[in-house]
Amino acid sequence: MSLIREEAVERMQRDHQKMIALIERIRTTCTLGHEVTDGCNICPPGQQQLCHGNIEQQIRNFIEVTLKHNLMESLYMEQGVPAAHRAAHNRAHVAIAEQLKSIRVVLAEDGNCILAITGIERVLTTLQDHIASFDEQLEAYLLAPA
Ligand SMILES: [Fe+2]
Numbered sequence: 001m002s003l004i005r006e007e008a009v010e011r012m013q014r015d016h017q018k019m020i021a022l023i024e025r026i027r028t029t030c031t032l033g034h035e036v037t038d039g040c041n042i043c044p045p046g047q048q049q050l051c052h053g054n055i056e057q058q059i060r061n062f063i064e065v066t067l068k069h070n071l072m073e074s075l076y077m078e079q080g081v082p083a084a085h086r087a088a089h090n091r092a093h094v095a096i097a098e099q100l101k102s103i104r105v106v107l108a109e110d111g112n113c114i115l116a117i118t119g120i121e122r123v124l125t126t127l128q129d130h131i132a133s134f135d136e137q138l139e140a141y142l143l144a145p146a
């Protein structure tokens with residue numbers, strides 16, 4: 001087991017914690033909760049403006065961090081990982097990218113932060129499933145004796 005592979009696993013895990021923390025911060029930025037059907041209109045315009053800028057920036061940052069992370073994992077898969085896992089894992093990363101893209105579209109088109117937060121919550125579920133179904137397996141390959 002090489003040190004570089006151990007470092008790769010540590011980096012993956014650190015990123016996962018960071019990504020989940022970013023989602024948590026996005027969710028708590030809006031204190032109304034997404035059950036508010038009127039969306040952002042319930043807040044005074046000044047508050048809306050402040051909130052939108054803040055949430056939009058956080059979501060863009062989260063998307064960037066997630067795409068970079070998935071790319072990093074794909075690079076880790078290039079050596080010593082069975083082709084079947086690599087193909088399935090990369091397909092799953094593409095599905096996450098699609099989900100993130102639709103959140104971006106929602107934000108750009110109607111600026112509805114509550115819809116975007118709902119999308120981010122769905123990503124949290126996807127990410128948690130993804131870690132359990134793919135990333136833990138990748139970590140095991142990386143830590144397996146060569
Ligand atoms: Fe991951």
Ligand SMILES: [Fe+2]
Pocket residue numbers: 070073089093130134135
């Ligand atoms: Fe992954």
